[in-house]
Amino acid sequence: SNDDDDYGAKSKKPGHPSSSSRTYKNYQVLRIRPQRDEDVQELTTLEDEQGLEFWSPPMKNSSSDLLVPPDVAEYLREYLQDRDIEFTVLTNNLEVEIKKQNPKPKSKYSEKLLKSDKGHPLTWSRFHRYKDIQEYLDYLGSSMPDLVKIITIGKSSENRPLKVAHISSGKKKDPPAIWIDGGVHGREWIAPSTALFILKQLTENYNTNKGVVDGIDWYIMPVANPDGYEYSHSTDRLWRKSRSKNPSKRYDDYRSDDYNYYDEGRQARFFWGDDPENCQGVDLNRNWDFHWKEVGASNNPCKPTFAGDRPFSEPETRAMSDFIMDHSEQMKAYLTLHSYSQMLLLPWGYTKQNPKDYDDLMYLGRKAIESLTRMYGTPYKIGTSPSLLYPTSGSSDDWAKGRAGIKYSYTLELRDKGTFGFLLPATQIVPTGRETFAAVKTIAKHVMNSD
Numbered sequence: 001s002n003d004d005d006d007y008g009a010k011s012k013k014p015g016h017p018s019s020s021s022r023t024y025k026n027y028q029v030l031r032i033r034p035q036r037d038e039d040v041q042e043l044t045t046l047e048d049e050q051g052l053e054f055w056s057p058p059m060k061n062s063s064s065d066l067l068v069p070p071d072v073a074e075y076l077r078e079y080l081q082d083r084d085i086e087f088t089v090l091t092n093n094l095e096v097e098i099k100k101q102n103p104k105p106k107s108k109y110s111e112k113l114l115k116s117d118k119g120h121p122l123t124w125s126r127f128h129r130y131k132d133i134q135e136y137l138d139y140l141g142s143s144m145p146d147l148v149k150i151i152t153i154g155k156s157s158e159n160r161p162l163k164v165a166h167i168s169s170g171k172k173k174d175p176p177a178i179w180i181d182g183g184v185h186g187r188e189w190i191a192p193s194t195a196l197f198i199l200k201q202l203t204e205n206y207n208t209n210k211g212v213v214d215g216i217d218w219y220i221m222p223v224a225n226p227d228g229y230e231y232s233h234s235t236d237r238l239w240r241k242s243r244s245k246n247p248s249k250r251y252d253d254y255r256s257d258d259y260n261y262y263d264e265g266r267q268a269r270f271f272w273g274d275d276p277e278n279c280q281g282v283d284l285n286r287n288w289d290f291h292w293k294e295v296g297a298s299n300n301p302c303k304p305t306f307a308g309d310r311p312f313s314e315p316e317t318r319a320m321s322d323f324i325m326d327h328s329e330q331m332k333a334y335l336t337l338h339s340y341s342q343m344l345l346l347p348w349g350y351t352k353q354n355p356k357d358y359d360d361l362m363y364l365g366r367k368a369i370e371s372l373t374r375m376y377g378t379p380y381k382i383g384t385s386p387s388l389l390y391p392t393s394g395s396s397d398d399w400a401k402g403r404a405g406i407k408y409s410y411t412l413e414l415r416d417k418g419t420f421g422f423l424l425p426a427t428q429i430v431p432t433g434r435e436t437f438a439a440v441k442t443i444a445k446h447v448m449n450s451d
């Protein structure tokens with residue numbers, strides 16, 4: 001039939017395990033705008049019961065995007081109409097959009113030629129696999145050994161190396177440092193590509209950017225969650241979490257009626273509706289050891305915002321935090337790239353209270369966004385996560401400020417505002433890279449001058 005759920009696990013072809021993937025055929029994306037508190041509450045319950053996925057949680061008088069499986073689409077639309085909840089349909093068939101986003105290279109042969117010419121496989125015109133990204137890092141390290149060192153800070157759950165590019169020209173003694181990571185969430189492909197573009201500007205275009213390269217030590221980790229990134233390429237385009245195996249025992253425990261087994265008093269919620277395919281991995285932006293799991297994080301391993309069993313349960317967050325802590329004296333800014341919504345978020349994420357130096361962070365944030373917008377007119381909002389989006393805890397930006405003591409800690413939610421969402425076309429890699437680099441340079445100059 002046309003509308004059956006064709007999950008990868010069921011359609012695995014023998015001999016082609018890696019080509020099987022989850023289809024989003026006839027999945028819809030709705031943008032809803034609830035106007036009453038009851039609506040928000042009911043929608044939250046519906047999420048658990050019906051296998052819906054909010055890409056941002058429903059809030060009163062603000063819009064959020066919602067992924068709707070085909071079998072509940074009709075029910076949900078009627079439900080929204082009955083209750084007069086405003087909504088628009090962003091897409092009727094997500095699978096079609098997924099296929100369009102990252103077209104295969106026209107000819108493998110011409111990419112090979114290009115690669116032998118440049119010494120690395122990155123094209124900046126499509127989203128590359130982790131293998132290509134590593135080749136680019138290694139290329140930079142070996143072609144500019146005095147400027148770039150590639151450091152392996154640990155291994156992912158699936159044993160992929162976690163790599164950081166350290167850019168240091170040695171021109172300045174004890175320079176301040178800036179950390180940039182991307183790809184904490186697998187499906188947010190524009191984040192790694194933007195981190196890589198920034199890396200390219202600082203190295204291959206050293207001459208044009210001398211000032212900020214010589215004045216700063218840069219630490220850039222383009223893919224913080226390589227397992228999730230690869231899984232979003234190979235199997236499930238919308239995968240967000242890491243890929244660690246949550247103990248299988250746990251799944252059975254949740255399946256029993258003993259909902260509180262794991263959480264000693266806190267309600268661990270599990271519903272029969274959870275697709276077992278979703279029960280691996282941890283949300284790496286809920287796993288940091290700072291107000292862990294207080295708000296905006298899930299107890300349920302099958303949910304996209306699962307916080308993990310304990311803070312820093314994941315090798316990825318452990319490796320990153322250990323490394324950052326080791327260099328925390330030097331680090332003056334922490335930037336983490338996500339998508340989408342075009343926002344610059346500043347701490348705190350876990351509370352509505354503002355940090356003491358909120359005005360400083362606002363001031364520099366505004367300047368950075370002015371530079372960004374000047375380039376192509378892309379509008380950005382600035383504020384804290386609870387004021388603009390939703391509160392979350394155990395996130396890396398809060399940890400960087402609250403625990404590592406890094407003053408300027410920002411999350412950048414890159415392009416776009418939902419037209420393509422996670423499926424931003426590859427033609428936007430370069431413009432997104434350029435405008436984001438403009439913002440990053442503004443932050444860098446400020447940090448250099450206030451040092």
Ligand code: ARG
Pocket residue numbers: 285338345348349350385386390391392393395396397398411
């Ligand atoms: N989209 C990000 C997430 O959900 C936003 C995080 C912003 N930071 C925060 N501390 N709330 O993970």
Ligand code: ZN
Pocket residue numbers: 184185188338339
């Ligand atoms: Zn994200």
